[in-house]
Amino acid sequence: MDYKRFSKELETISGISLTPFKEGTKEIDWDALKENIEFLIANGVEVIVPCGNTSEFYALTIEEAKEEVKRVVEIVNGRAKVVAGIGYSMKTAIELGKDAEQVGADAVMIHMPVHPYITNEGLTDYFRGIIEALNIPSLIYFKDSSISDTVIKQLASLDKLVGIKYAINDLPRFAKIVAEVPAEENNLTWICGTAEKWAPFFFNAGAKGFTSGLVNLYPQKSFELLTALQEGDQETVWKLWREVLPFEDLRAKYNNGNNVVVIKEAMELAGLRAGVTREPVGPLDATDRQAVMDLLEAWGFELKSENMISKG
Template sequence: MDYKAFGKRLETLCAISITPFDEDTGAIDWAGLESNIEFLITSGAEVIVPCGNTGEFYSLTLEEAKEVTRKVVKLVNGRALVIAGIGYSAETAIELGQYAARAGADGVMIHQPVHPYITTPGAAAYYRKIIEHVELPSVLYLRDAAVSDDILLELAPLDRCVGVKYAINDLPRFAATVRALPAEYGIAWICGTAEKWAPFFYHAGARGFTSGLVNVNPALSMAMLQALRGEEWSKVWHLWDEALPFEELRAKYNAGNNVIVVKEAMEQLGLRAGTTREPVKPLNEEDKRELSRIIQKWGMTAR
């Protein structure tokens, strides 16, 4: 495989798909999953990431995570790249990654360890072990500011390390890291904090960004991608103004609203999202009203 060429394909909008749950049983609504994936594909998504945080990865059992990955690969059917989220212990992540490879996923996104005690050398060893045992291109997900970016100096030279989803909103730190890594490694730098931060990260070197908003208003997300690529800055900032209230609402309660705002917006628009699982609860009434105002301002019609 030409891993550098693969990495270039990640320099785009990475759609973090949701996992719909039935309101009564809490089980995965597989028909809802199908409709969500088809919506993303027909909206132009080139990269779909099942089992991401907006997909409530940590609310899934291991068997459910495997089945979500398998079904998404089947539903996408080669129309986009499927980058499956994997994580938990290194051994569990390897199990999930090897399953994703057998299911036909194009790559994996390795969630940062959730262990309460983590060191930079320990994180590097975690990622390295998974990369070496999963025969798929790997995207590293970095979100803990306490872990040094020095781990990338060790991991970026690995052939299967093709990208970094960077979710630490420290732009000088990010810019310094991008400049420190030789371009010949071919790392795809992806802003991991969505449309709110995408223009800033673009200036610092990221050429892709993740999105949960794309599940709701793909036209807005795709327009921002194209405006960034064309460096149409007046348009970029207009779109940023449009996206900001939605992203700010998701960021409330230390980002506790991240998933439920997306799901509630989808339901208000007649798209199937279902409920969330613990530890996320339904949106409160005040935030629901604010969300409805945002949707109406976009010119979209709520049910």
């Protein structure tokens, strides 16, 4: 594989697809999943990431995660890159990665481990072990500010490491690691891992792409921002940034607890099939729900559905 070329294909929006759950049973609504993936493809999304955090990865069983990746690959059918989220213990992450590879995923995104005790050396070994165990390329989701960026430095030269989804909103720190690990000397694309709100700042510091949950609802706005960033059209960048900021601020409430449920609520109100969230994410309260409605109306959406999420 030409890993350098693959890395360049990540210089775009990484659309973190949602996992729709049925009201009542909380089972995965596979028909709704298909509709949502088709929506992403129809609107030009070239990199789709099932089993990301906005996919509620940690609310899925291992078998559900495998099935979701398999179905997304089948639905996409080569029309976009599929980057499967994997994680948990190193053994489990490798199991998920090998399964994703077998069903035809193009790459994996390795989640930062959810573990109370992490050392720099241990995390380096964790990422390295997974990357080397798989034949398809890997991206690292780097989001723990207590972990040193030396982890990235030690892994950057691995051919199969093609991207860093950097989700620590410390711009001087990010600019420093980008300068110390030049992309042109490695197979790396730097990706802003904290979506549209932070994308302009990360692009100025060296990012070439950004992740998005908003793309599940309003892909036109996300792509307008990407184009403006790529063209260096600063006036348009900041105009668009001001338009999406209230939505992203609402998602960031309660220490990002609103991240998924705001998108799902907005999608349901707009007539898309997002379903409910699974525990430990609960429904929006009345104030936040009204804020979502106000934002959609300001953006020109016609509200087509009584949301189901707030019904619990």
